[in-house]
Amino acid sequence: MPGWEDELERWLVPFLDRLGHKTRQRMCPLYVAGLIGPGDRKSVQPMAERLAMSNYDQLHHFITDGVWDATPLETELLNQADRLVGGRDAVLVIDDHFTTQER
Numbered sequence: 482m483p484g485w486e487d488e489l490e491r492w493l494v495p496f497l498d499r500l501g502h503k504t505r506q507r508m509c510p511l512y513v514a515g516l517i518g519p520g521d522r523k524s525v526q527p528m529a530e531r532l533a534m535s536n537y538d539q540l541h542h543f544i545t546d547g548v549w550d551a552t553p554l555e556t557e558l559l560n561q562a563d564r565l566v567g568g569r570d571a572v573l574v575i576d577d578h579f580t581t582q583e584r
Contacts, residue, residue: 489514495561499553508543515540 490510497506515528522528525544529537566573 485518486514489517495557496554499557501553505543508540512540512543 493510493513497509500506500509511532511534512528515532516523518531520527520531525541526537529540532540534540562573563569563571
């Protein structure tokens with residue numbers, strides 16, 4: 482049975498294709514794995530250590546280097562959401578607004 486890393490790699494394929502930049506394509510799966518994988522600290526240096534990277538600078542540059550055009554990734558995210566929830570006529574509601582009630 483494949484592990485979560487294999488599943489993540491398969492899921493990221495269409496997004497990696499849209500990144501276009503080979504270094505970004507290589508670093509993106511590592512960064513995402515560092516974010517969703519085990520470990521309490523999600524800053525670059527601890528993630529690089531957990532991922533057994535000899536130098537965390539590569540991961541740091543992936544995050545901070547240059548201006549990205551997010552449009553291709555956002556377009557792919559919309560395509561994937563359409564595929565997962567049933568096509569163009571489906572509705573996906575993301576309710577990320579919450580309030581804190583005083584007691």
